[in-house]
Amino acid sequence: MILEIMLVLLMISTGLFIHELGHAVATVMQNKKATAEIYLGSSSKEKKLKIILGRITCYLTLALYGFCIQPNWREVPLSAVRPRTIFLLGGPLLSLVGAALFYAAAIFSSGVPESIFVNLAGICFFLFASPLLPFTYPRFLGGGRSDGLQLLNLIKENRKQRNAVL
Template identity: 50%
Template structure:
């Protein structure tokens, strides 16, 4: 029975990460008609992963405890503006918060084990929202990358410094 519980927890975490990273991907696609996006669960390796393509978004999926989203814009097009980058970094946390709220509300109408899975999924997405908005660097076993909150903070600092220099 405990093996089934471990598998369920890993699936909840992986699905929550996928939703979060898709929030980033959708923000990138909305921000620029010239962007192509890759979503990775786990490492940046493309081998031994389920490949899923949705328009300009390509996903490389596996059971994982970490994930990230990478966008590319061809050299002949302008790169993302400050506001587009902010939108990109906040897209994931916003998706996590929205799906957490929806799952929490919906869980009250679903009894039994399914309701418990929904409430735990809501909690996982809320946890992902909170931890991604805290400005910190994830430990190596969770990817070792800066959080969305840290990336937004660094972007705001750079923007403020650039505005001060040009003023």
């Protein structure tokens, strides 16, 4: 039973990593100076697996939530509407790609691997759809704003700025 729990946590963490990697890739592809950091779980760097993928640094552990930050945001701001929108949509889009790839892998598998791939596809699809809904996560899942809520706030702020100019 403990092995099954660890496997479920590992699959959730894998789905979260894929989602956050989408945000990180969107960040570094928009600007040659931008860097990104992915955290699974808390923002602590202690007792986590550290992986460096070019300008993306990952701090990984088994977790139920994750987030991506741009540590050099003062040098390379992501405050404009277009870059911020691309950043916010990067996570859900890579989650959707991950869901499709894991589902395809399940089609060509059987037995336990097929079951693992189907579950990973489901997790990735959930991490595509649910973050697009505008809500605040409960405290035990980090307590942050969903990608959808951040997008909605970005759209509202952009409208206010446009109306103020007119």
